[in-house]
Amino acid sequence: MAKSTSIKTRSESFFTEIGDMALFSGRFFKEVFSQPFEFKELLRQSYNIGNRSLLLVGVTGFILGLVFTLQSRPTLMEFGAESWMPSMVGISIVREIGPVIIALICAGRIGSGIGAELGSMRVTEQIDAMEVSGNNPFKYLVVTRILATTLMLPLLIIMGDVIALFGSAIIENLKGHVSYMLYFNQVFDALSFSDIIPATVKSVFFGFAIGLVGCYKGYNCSKGTVGVGEASNSAVVYTSMLLFVIDFIAVFVTDIFFEI
Amino acid sequence: MGKSNSYKAKVGLFVVIGTVLLIAILYFVGMRQHIFSSNIQLYSIFENVNGLQTGNNVRYSGIDVGTVSKIEMIDERNIRIQLMVEDKISRFIKKDAITFIGSDGLVGSMVVNIVPGNEQNTTSVSSGDTIQSYSKVGTDDMLSTLSTTNENAALLTEDLLKITQKILQGKGTLGTLLSDTLLARDIRQSLIALKNATQSTSTLVTRVNAIIEQVNYNESTAAVLLSDTISASQMKAVFFNLEKSSKGINSVTQNLEEYLTEIKSGKGTFNHFTQDEALSKNIDSTMVNIKEAAEKLNANMEALKHNFLFRRYFKKQERQQKREAD
Numbered sequence: 001m002a003k004s005t006s007i008k009t010r011s012e013s014f015f016t017e018i019g020d021m022a023l024f025s026g027r028f029f030k031e032v033f034s035q036p037f038e039f040k041e042l043l044r045q046s047y048n049i050g051n052r053s054l055l056l057v058g059v060t061g062f063i064l065g066l067v068f069t070l071q072s073r074p075t076l077m078e079f080g081a082e083s084w085m086p087s088m089v090g091i092s093i094v095r096e097i098g099p100v101i102i103a104l105i106c107a108g109r110i111g112s113g114i115g116a117e118l119g120s121m122r123v124t125e126q127i128d129a130m131e132v133s134g135n136n137p138f139k140y141l142v143v144t145r146i147l148a149t150t151l152m153l154p155l156l157i158i159m160g161d162v163i164a165l166f167g168s169a170i171i172e173n174l175k176g177h178v179s180y181m182l183y184f185n186q187v188f189d190a191l192s193f194s195d196i197i198p199a200t201v202k203s204v205f206f207g208f209a210i211g212l213v214g215c216y217k218g219y220n221c222s223k224g225t226v227g228v229g230e231a232s233n234s235a236v237v238y239t240s241m242l243l244f245v246i247d248f249i250a251v252f253v254t255d256i257f258f259e260i
Numbered sequence: 261m262g263k264s265n266s267y268k269a270k271v272g273l274f275v276v277i278g279t280v281l282l283i284a285i286l287y288f289v290g291m292r293q294h295i296f297s298s299n300i301q302l303y304s305i306f307e308n309v310n311g312l313q314t315g316n317n318v319r320y321s322g323i324d325v326g327t328v329s330k331i332e333m334i335d336e337r338n339i340r341i342q343l344m345v346e347d348k349i350s351r352f353i354k355k356d357a358i359t360f361i362g363s364d365g366l367v368g369s370m371v372v373n374i375v376p377g378n379e380q381n382t383t384s385v386s387s388g389d390t391i392q393s394y395s396k397v398g399t400d401d402m403l404s405t406l407s408t409t410n411e412n413a414a415l416l417t418e419d420l421l422k423i424t425q426k427i428l429q430g431k432g433t434l435g436t437l438l439s440d441t442l443l444a445r446d447i448r449q450s451l452i453a454l455k456n457a458t459q460s461t462s463t464l465v466t467r468v469n470a471i472i473e474q475v476n477y478n479e480s481t482a483a484v485l486l487s488d489t490i491s492a493s494q495m496k497a498v499f500f501n502l503e504k505s506s507k508g509i510n511s512v513t514q515n516l517e518e519y520l521t522e523i524k525s526g527k528g529t530f531n532h533f534t535q536d537e538a539l540s541k542n543i544d545s546t547m548v549n550i551k552e553a554a555e556k557l558n559a560n561m562e563a564l565k566h567n568f569l570f571r572r573y574f575k576k577q578e579r580q581q582k583r584e585a586d
Contacts, residue, residue, distance in 0.1 A: 043267045043268055043271055044267055046267075046271045046274075046275075047267045047270055047271045047274075050271060050274045050275075051270050051271065051274050054274065094285075151275075152274075154278070154282075155274065155275060155277075155278025155279070155282075156278070158278050158281050158282045158285070159277065159278055159281060162281050162285075184288075188285075188288040188289055188291075188292050189292050191285070191289045191292075192289060192293060192315060193286070193289060193290070193293075194315075196282075196285060196286060196289060200282065
């Protein structure tokens with residue numbers, strides 16, 4: 001009996017949270033087009049989210065390209081298909097691995113950061129103070145952050161993809177004696193718009209999801225300082241799950257429109 | 261204010277780099293797909309496109325010159341494909357060029373290959389032209405043929421298995437040959453005999469060769485027989501006569517046979533002589549009488565010698581014989 005009540009309570013709270021999040025995102029879309037626009041804050045958040053994440057994304061992307069090529073080489077060599085390496089790595093990184101891995105890293109860095117920052121502001125009643133003073137904390141804190149993640153993440157992913165391809169090209173050049181020009185020629189030969197456009201569109205949704213969940217968890221933080229950690233942690237967990245759900249939907253939709 | 265401008269510059273740089281990279285990637289990919297270059301449309305009609313898709317490459321003599329832009333059914337059997345080919349390449353493609361659908365390697369995607377046709381035709385293609393196509397054997401057709409081959413191979417294997425089993429069981433000529441030890445021994449002995457015979461034949465041939473080499477073609481009989489054309493014609497005449505004689509002998513033999521048949525059948529005088537016992541006895545008694553008569557005649561003759569009338573004649577005869585003897 002107690003168990004069924006617990007499940008009922010949990011499912012209720014789960015759906016309540018989804019509903020709250022939907023309302024939260026609805027409010028975002030309402031606020032984003034209404035004046036005044038907080039450009040300065042948007043710029044600051046873009047710098048924090050974009051520029052400050054570039055090193056992490058770059059290092060991760062470079063290692064991703066290196067490792068992916070090193071791991072795939074022996075298998076392709078067994079089939080005598082080493083010449084397919086640039087095509088395979090290019091398509092894999094641009095279409096799927098690059099966006100998902102970089103989005104997960106950003107979920108860890110940016111999502112948790114936003115959750116903790118807004119959570120602490122909520123706990124220290126800074127948000128309440130802004131409301132009392134007549135400012136719109138949602139517009140200033142939430143809209144700018146969600147917009148920044150939505151705009152910056154696709155750029156981070158593109159840069160991460162390019163760095164990963166460079167990493168892969170270095171390994172191919174060292175191990176397979178493939179020139180950089182030949183490598184990138186083969187990569188661009190293999191790629192098509194149906195690989196790049198869906199991946200870019202998908203990364204916009206990834207950025208939106210990271211900003212939305214992080215802001216939601218931080219903005220609705222409670223239970224004092226414990227809640228801040230919880231908000232930060234749950235922001236990463238929820239975002240990671242949501243990223244895979246979005247990825248699945250994106251692949252499904254891409255399959256319908258582009259016939260992968 | 262200063263800090264805000266610093267943010268602006270850094271974020272601006274970040275956005276510019278990201279956007280440039282995205283545009284560069286799109287541009288290079290677009291270039292590869294001949295989207296940003298000036299193109300002409302060519303058409304080709306196939307009965308089977310073997311999984312060709314829009315976006316697949318078009319190659320002219322192995323160079324990527326365009327992409328497949330459209331694939332559509334135009335009737336129950338035929339599929340028309342639209343090819344976007346670079347305008348700058350189109351002057352090298354003549355109107356009698358041939359298209360066929362191939363594969364980019366063993367596991368690669370499909371490509372449309374354009375190969376030059378007759379070199380004498382110098383008219384280049386223009387936008388909207390239809391190039392004649394050539395349908396190669398598709399994978400399905402190959403698999404179908406392979407399936408039939410497999411079935412035949414299975415039947416052959418089955419038959420071969422039966423034959424092998426029979427051979428192993430010692431059935432049939434081949435089985436007997438393989439399993440019968442006595443036969444094997446006989447064969448071995450036969451082979452040894454054959455070998456000996458061959459050796460003997462070889463020796464004989466050698467000797468014959470030596471004899472032939474020693475033959476004096478001018479003087480010996482064998483040489484005359486072998487080389488003299490006059491003797492050959494004479495021999496031919498002899499053989500002709502011999503044949504004629506043998507025919508005569510044959511007819512005589514036949515007559516004799518008929519005669520003997522007649523004799524055996526009891527006809528004719530000879531048979532009367534041979535078959536009639538009374539006649540035989542008469543002849544015997546006649547012969548006895550003749551003998552006695554001859555003895556008596558001898559006695560009479562002796563008496564005549566001593567007769568004075570004939571004595572002179574006999575002495576004259578003795579003298580003449582003596583003279584002849586000398």
